[in-house]
Amino acid sequence: MNASTVQAIAKQSRLAAQQLSSASESMRNLALSNMADSLESVKDRVMEINAQEVLKARQEGQSDAMTKRLTIDEKVFQYMVSRLKKVAQRPDPLNRVLEGHTNPAGLRVCKKSVPLGVIGIIYESRPNVTTDAAGVCIKSGNAVILRGGSEALQTNTLLTDAMIAGAVSAGLPQHAIQIIRMPGHEAVGELLKMDDYIDVLIPRGGKGLIKRIAEGTRIPVIKHYDGICHLYIAADADPMQAVELAVNSKCQSVQTCNALETLLVDKKCAKLMLPLLQTGFNSNNIELRGCEETQKLLHDISPATEEDWHTEYLASILSVKIVNSIEEAIDHINHYGSGHTDGIVTQSLNTAQQFEQQVDSASVMINASTRLSGGGDYGLGSVVGISTDKLHVRGPVGSDELTTYKWVAYGNGHLRG
Incomplete structure (x- = not known):
């Protein structure tokens, strides 16, 4: 794919974004419903x-x-469809009056939410990002350019073509949703140069990918860095609750960005808690790596190195x-954490509030x-990632977060005196 092809896609998206900015809420919601129906129609394929x-990736x-991230099974497919339907049910993120007033001269001034414009999504592995990204962008009135990993190119293209058909049938422009259909890094390199047409890039994948994107473009980037997530078990934590929360945080899905990677246990409860925790993790085949003090209480675990505290495993470790x-727990989290998700188990409101106020994380x-x-458990429907940035969005990136604002002033021949 040469530079002119990528530029043509970017130009088409810019024109589509201009049309989308005035698409009604009912039209956008109909498009999302039609997109879900179109996916159902191509499910078997x-x-x-x-x-x-998936077989090729294994080979x-x-x-x-x-x-596992690449695989679409029945559960994942229904999840993808349901997220499009749920985002359609969300309140309209556009044309909200965020603030306003009438000045003494009678000039009415308001600040209204509007789309960002053209969003480029560059991602690896997960085909559900294809549908989530398209859904969130259409809901928020943005045109989207998708660039998934080559390992899922055919899957992503099929999903995208189905959604394009659904969106067009609702009256949205043909190029509201586009996908770069050629493998290789050349197209991504060209996409990074399209600052005249693309308003925001959102990379989804490993830290290396995100760093390359952020350092290789003048386009603003919403970054989704590592999920080095912590759970601190305070001295007063209920033992049963603590074990259940720690095991679920780690084991429910080890390959996701909000899975637990480092467990911090208060010294005052460690002798009681650690054997209970080890039993829970052993039953889920989790390899434990502990500090020197942890190894004194759990003799058959590997030592944790300095590198371990910096590591997002995405595995059963x-x-x-x-x-x-x-x-000390807060200091450790703020030093080694990635600002993604960190938690505490405690029965003390004061302890919880101290943790919440002093831990510098998106969640x-x-x-x-x-x-x-x-997004799902926060009631946002589809999201395009979890931002570890602080500007312009932090945490789950849903339809509300893919908006900006404009100032509008209504006058009656008002002049500056």
Whole structure:
């Protein structure tokens, strides 16, 4: 794919974005409903093509975590369809009056929510990003350019073509949803140069991909860096609740960005808690790596190194550290964490509030699994990722987060005196 092809796609998206900006809420919601129906109509073909791509990935030596992220089974497919329907049910993020007033001269001034424009999504592995991204962008009136990984190119193309048909049947422009159909890095490199047409890039994938995108473009980037997620078990934590939360945070889906990677246990409860936790993790085949103090209480685990505290495993490995206080836990999280999701188990409201106020993360979980941080459980429907940035959006990136605003002033021949 040459530069002119990518530029043509970007230009088409810019024109589509201009048309989308005035598309009514009912038209956008109808498009989302039609997109869901179109996906259902190609379900068998999607499953067939996806199975072929998963098999090829395995044959090429891709990891189990990678192939699992790549796989569309019945549950994943229904999840993809349901997220389009749920985002359609969300309140309209556009044309909201965020603030307004009438000045003493009678000039009416308001600040209204509007689309960002053209969103470029560059991602790896997960085909559900294709449908989530398209859904969130259409809901928020943005045109979207999709560039998925080559390992799922046929699956993503089939999904995209179905959604384009659904959106067009509702009256949206042909190029509201586009996908770059050629494998290789050349197209991505060209996409990064399209700052005249693309308003925001959102990379989804490993830290290396995100860093390359952010450093290689003048286009603003919403970054979704590592999910080095922590759970701190305070001295007063209820043992049964603590074990259940720790095990669910780690084991419910080890390959996701909000899965637990480092467990911090207060020294005052470590002797009681660690054997209970080990039993829970052993039953889920989790390899534990512990600090020196942890190894004294759990003799048959591997030592944790400095690198472990920095690592997002996305695998059945968990690092464990005993800390002397909540202050030490907070310091550890703010030093080693990625600002994604961190939680505490405690029965003390004051302790919970201290943790919440001092931990610098996009999501802070109080007596709740880290796996609950995200669009679905936060009631946002589809999201295009979980931003670890602070500007312009932090945490789950849903339709509301893909808007900006404009100032509008209504006058009656008003002049500046």
